Amino acid sequence: MNRADLTAVKELDTTRLPAGSREGEFLSLREQTIIRLVAQGVPDPAIAAQLYISEAQVRDHLVEIFKKLAMAGLLDQLVYVGEEMPQADC
Secondary structure, three states: OOHHHHHHHHHOOHHHOOOOOOOOOOOOHHHHHHHHHHHOOOOHHHHHHHHOOOHHHHHHHHHHHHHHHHHHHHHHHHHHHHHHOOOOOO
């Protein structure tokens, strides 16, 4: 994880992460736990030890989290643009 990613995670409001559902989770409970620990400044090795997983698994989860957050951000932007654009007369 590069410095910009870490800064973004630390600035992330983890109290507002969408909760998942069984049909289609946004962030799984494990992903929510990991992102909260990262936001608290807990290093990957400590996260791995605390969750009884490997450091590689922590990194894999972080990759998936960033993919999901990027997609959610893109969808939010598209909805905003769609709401703000004037409707064309057809």
